[in-house]
Amino acid sequence: MTTPIQYARDHAETFRQQLFELLRIPSVSTDSAYTGEVRRAADWLAADLKRIGMQNVAVMPTAGHPVVYADWLNAGADKPTVLIYGHYDVQPADQKKDGWSSAPFEPEVRDGFIYARGSSDDKGQAFVHVKTVESYLATDGKLPVNVKMLLEGEEEIGSKNLQDFLKTYADMLRADVAVISDTGMTDVDQPEITRALRGLTYMQLDVQASKIDLHSGGYGGAIHNPALALAQIIAKLHNPDNSIAVPGFYDKVRPLTDTDRAEIASLALSDEKYMEITGAPGIWGEAGYTADERITGRPTLEINGLLSGWTGEGAKTVLPAKAMAKISCRLVADQDPVEIYELVKAYVAQITPPTVRAELKLLNMGDAALMETDMPEMQAAVRAYERGWGKAPLFARTGGSIPVVADFKRILGAPTIMLGFGLNTDGAHGPDEHYSLEMFRKGIDTAIYFLEEVAK
Amino acid sequence: MTTPIQYARDHAETFRQQLFELLRIPSVSTDSAYTGEVRRAADWLAADLKRIGMQNVAVMPTAGHPVVYADWLNAGADKPTVLIYGHYDVQPADQKKDGWSSAPFEPEVRDGFIYARGSSDDKGQAFVHVKTVESYLATDGKLPVNVKMLLEGEEEIGSKNLQDFLKTYADMLRADVAVISDTGMTDVDQPEITRALRGLTYMQLDVQASKIDLHSGGYGGAIHNPALALAQIIAKLHNPDNSIAVPGFYDKVRPLTDTDRAEIASLALSDEKYMEITGAPGIWGEAGYTADERITGRPTLEINGLLSGWTGEGAKTVLPAKAMAKISCRLVADQDPVEIYELVKAYVAQITPPTVRAELKLLNMGDAALMETDMPEMQAAVRAYERGWGKAPLFARTGGSIPVVADFKRILGAPTIMLGFGLNTDGAHGPDEHYSLEMFRKGIDTAIYFLEEVAK
Numbered sequence: 029m030t031t032p033i034q035y036a037r038d039h040a041e042t043f044r045q046q047l048f049e050l051l052r053i054p055s056v057s058t059d060s061a062y063t064g065e066v067r068r069a070a071d072w073l074a075a076d077l078k079r080i081g082m083q084n085v086a087v088m089p090t091a092g093h094p095v096v097y098a099d100w101l102n103a104g105a106d107k108p109t110v111l112i113y114g115h116y117d118v119q120p121a122d123q124k125k126d127g128w129s130s131a132p133f134e135p136e137v138r139d140g141f142i143y144a145r146g147s148s149d150d151k152g153q154a155f156v157h158v159k160t161v162e163s164y165l166a167t168d169g170k171l172p173v174n175v176k177m178l179l180e181g182e183e184e185i186g187s188k189n190l191q192d193f194l195k196t197y198a199d200m201l202r203a204d205v206a207v208i209s210d211t212g213m214t215d216v217d218q219p220e221i222t223r224a225l226r227g228l229t230y231m232q233l234d235v236q237a238s239k240i241d242l243h244s245g246g247y248g249g250a251i252h253n254p255a256l257a258l259a260q261i262i263a264k265l266h267n268p269d270n271s272i273a274v275p276g277f278y279d280k281v282r283p284l285t286d287t288d289r290a291e292i293a294s295l296a297l298s299d300e301k302y303m304e305i306t307g308a309p310g311i312w313g314e315a316g317y318t319a320d321e322r323i324t325g326r327p328t329l330e331i332n333g334l335l336s337g338w339t340g341e342g343a344k345t346v347l348p349a350k351a352m353a354k355i356s357c358r359l360v361a362d363q364d365p366v367e368i369y370e371l372v373k374a375y376v377a378q379i380t381p382p383t384v385r386a387e388l389k390l391l392n393m394g395d396a397a398l399m400e401t402d403m404p405e406m407q408a409a410v411r412a413y414e415r416g417w418g419k420a421p422l423f424a425r426t427g428g429s430i431p432v433v434a435d436f437k438r439i440l441g442a443p444t445i446m447l448g449f450g451l452n453t454d455g456a457h458g459p460d461e462h463y464s465l466e467m468f469r470k471g472i473d474t475a476i477y478f479l480e481e482v483a484k
Numbered sequence: 485m486t487t488p489i490q491y492a493r494d495h496a497e498t499f500r501q502q503l504f505e506l507l508r509i510p511s512v513s514t515d516s517a518y519t520g521e522v523r524r525a526a527d528w529l530a531a532d533l534k535r536i537g538m539q540n541v542a543v544m545p546t547a548g549h550p551v552v553y554a555d556w557l558n559a560g561a562d563k564p565t566v567l568i569y570g571h572y573d574v575q576p577a578d579q580k581k582d583g584w585s586s587a588p589f590e591p592e593v594r595d596g597f598i599y600a601r602g603s604s605d606d607k608g609q610a611f612v613h614v615k616t617v618e619s620y621l622a623t624d625g626k627l628p629v630n631v632k633m634l635l636e637g638e639e640e641i642g643s644k645n646l647q648d649f650l651k652t653y654a655d656m657l658r659a660d661v662a663v664i665s666d667t668g669m670t671d672v673d674q675p676e677i678t679r680a681l682r683g684l685t686y687m688q689l690d691v692q693a694s695k696i697d698l699h700s701g702g703y704g705g706a707i708h709n710p711a712l713a714l715a716q717i718i719a720k721l722h723n724p725d726n727s728i729a730v731p732g733f734y735d736k737v738r739p740l741t742d743t744d745r746a747e748i749a750s751l752a753l754s755d756e757k758y759m760e761i762t763g764a765p766g767i768w769g770e771a772g773y774t775a776d777e778r779i780t781g782r783p784t785l786e787i788n789g790l791l792s793g794w795t796g797e798g799a800k801t802v803l804p805a806k807a808m809a810k811i812s813c814r815l816v817a818d819q820d821p822v823e824i825y826e827l828v829k830a831y832v833a834q835i836t837p838p839t840v841r842a843e844l845k846l847l848n849m850g851d852a853a854l855m856e857t858d859m860p861e862m863q864a865a866v867r868a869y870e871r872g873w874g875k876a877p878l879f880a881r882t883g884g885s886i887p888v889v890a891d892f893k894r895i896l897g898a899p900t901i902m903l904g905f906g907l908n909t910d911g912a913h914g915p916d917e918h919y920s921l922e923m924f925r926k927g928i929d930t931a932i933y934f935l936e937e938v939a940k
């Protein structure tokens with residue numbers, strides 16, 4: 029009798045061809061001109077899920093692009109329920125404008141990599157799970173665990189309708205553990221499990237002096253220029269050692285233990301490497317921490333945008349009425365995003381001079397996530413990677429945020445395992461995005477093993 | 485025999501009707517849709533100048549809107565030559581969008597004021613001189629001095645072709661003194677002569693860290709955010725007492741004497757008045773100086789614009805590659821605009837951290853101007869105002885810049901007298917711009933007296 033692993037081997041070429049079909053659909057969620065294509069990708073996935081034997085397959089409407097849902101719940105009540113999350117929408121891509129070597133929606137294989145928009149982020153990685161389920165159902169006729177699959181079409185536009193969807197269908201989606209394959213690793217030969225995500229508090233600071241823009245000749249020198257005042261406020265948000273000056277900001281930060289630091293160091297890049305990748309003339313950051321510790325284990329305060337007065341070409345002698353900054357903090361466990369907003373707000377109020385008015389608004393937020401390595405589901409993932417790769421995985425942390433992880437915890441009560449099968453060099457969001465055929469194959473193996481291991 | 489003054493009295497209603505004709509032409513120089521109207525205003529003025537007996541009347545092309553030129557040079561070589569400058573282009577105006585009480589290009593008189601775009605800035609004030617010349621030629625048949633008239637059509641778009649025009653026609657335009665009527669006074673009953681204009685050094689500061697925008701999750705905390713670095717640089721441009729921190733910045737500033745300070749105080753507004761006018765919550769500025777001294781007698785460093793990263797609605801977690809600020813200094817005598825640029829550049833280089841790259845470009849500049857009160861032409865203006873108003877004028881300083889004043893000095897060798905006949909409350913550039921009929925009448929009287937006085 030054929031095993032799921034053997035089935036996956038035997039159908040590797042078919043799986044690739046099927047993935048190519050999906051990659052050919054330009055499901056660009058950010059551009060309303062592609063709304064029909066996004067829908068077409070959802071329908072394509074729903075048809076494949078039906079074909080392989082998944083149940084309750086539905087393309088479910090939201091206020092935006094639809095969610096593809098499917099489940100298979102016949103493993104029995106004593107077996108865990110795994111919620112598999114992925115997204116089928118992609119970033120925009122224009123061959124000429126963005127400088128692709130081949131057409132972004134005409135996938136082709138070069139040197140063992142599939143080149144196409146969405147190949148890694150996230151169609152390729154989501155498809156790993158569809159083919160995993162197929163490999164089981166086509167051989168064993170059943171899955172080792174109960175599986176619910178949720179493939180959304182708005183990840184690239186901030187998953188803006190997903191939270192409502194999770195709330196509305198919380199009972200239907202309830203699971204013991206969630207799995208997301210939407211992260212990368214550094215080395216194709218060394219598996220990694222991302223176990224930490226940073227949270228986010230995203231704010232807007234508006235500073236105003238006069239009611240309307242003034243002539244800089246008529247009033248300049250006697251009215252506090254709000255762009256200057258904004259810069260003066262921003263300059264007080266960090267201490268000379270580049271730590272954040274907001275009182276109380278670090279109070280709830282879980283300190284990095286020696287084990288944490290060793291874990292981070294195991295996958296760290298050198299300062300020189302960061303300079304090479306970014307082109308920045310130097311490495312910057314909080315004193316006492318390495319670049320990787322700053323990015324993955326410590327909170328930050330970034331200026332994401334600035335706007336005031338005249339920003340076009342040439343000169344306009346305006347004394348602006350207003351100046352605006354977008355300010356965001358990446359948070360680590362156990363910081364609370366709302367509390368951080370309150371702390372920054374109080375500090376800004378304290379340092380704002382009486383010659384201007386300042387208002388700090390909360391725009392967006394998300395909790396940090398730190399998954400313990402001794403969780404049974406995490407240990408199941410460790411064993412799955414060991415079997416899939418023949419090598420024990422390292423634990424990794426990312427500086428980014430995947431807000432849905434906190435939503436899964438809060439709304440569905442499920443912890444999330446980041447079962448990433450991408451590479452950090454895949455070029456997600458950039459030109460020539462690609463996905464390693466080897467990662468695709470190892471990913472399916474590992475996902476097959478994971479369902480087996482998590483059932484134990 | 486009728487005197488020029490009597491002629492102006494007798495024709496006051498005709499003059500007003502003629503000005504209305506000119507005001508009905510929407511000569512908006514900033515909007516290419518109005519190019520034909522700008523030309524029509526130039527032609528209208530040329531026709532009026534011919535009709536009243538001016539010579540060599542020409543609508544002269546530039547790379548943009550034309551210059552109207554006319555002269556009358558029969559006063560004799562022993563009489564001075566006066567170059568009268570004005571502009572016939574206006575700011576845009578939209579009755580509904582901008583909230584005008586009446587149509588901006590359908591002038592009407594309400595409570596002794598002409599309401600129309602350009603009524604004060606500068607068609608009304610420029611027309612004072614046309615009617616002054618007419619009043620002489622229609623009565624005496626001659627002018628007391630040689631007169632050259634230059635009316636440009638690009639003042640509201642920065643007189644961008646005027647410098648070239650002055651250079652090309654320097655011989656034709658050569659004069660002993662230039663006269664500009666494009667400034668205002670505070671009180672209709674108290675004449676003022678503006679004798680100080682601030683200079684300008686307008687720069688752009690670009691700060692860059694990474695080559696391209698980065699994900700704030702992937703790199704935030706380890707790369708110096710250029711918007712933060714820009715704010716940190718800007719925050720170091722002023723000292724805690726709000727003086728400018730650039731070394732050498734004040735070295736050439738001509739200090740305010742007790743006489744200067746008394747002169748400024750004679751027309752000063754209270755801090756409360758500035759707060760009321762601007763809506764700012766407080767008055768700000770260099771310690772040791774009043775608001776009016778800061779605006780008119782001291783140099784400034786303003787932030788005219790800021791731009792970096794995401795400036796739209798909502799949140800985008802970008803770590804920007806670049807941040808930009810428009811920075812300008814208003815200068816006073818005897819600061820040199822280029823030297824100021826070099827000083828700011830050296831200081832910015834000194835305070836820029838090694839974790840970012842900064843570049844400071846010079847965009848625009850202009851010399852400050854300070855006209856001595858004992859100049860014969862200035863004394864002629866004083867006597868003219870005394871006769872026109874029945875009251876001695878006060879000397880005023882403006883915080884703004886009129887770059888053409890420096891151009892007249894440098895290219896034509898002529899000092900400029902600011903023979904302003906507007907009121908500061910005329911609402912130039914704003915809705916419901918208006919011009920006092922009394923100022924129009926007194927202006928013509930005073931301009932008639934000025935030509936007589938300057939001939940002495």
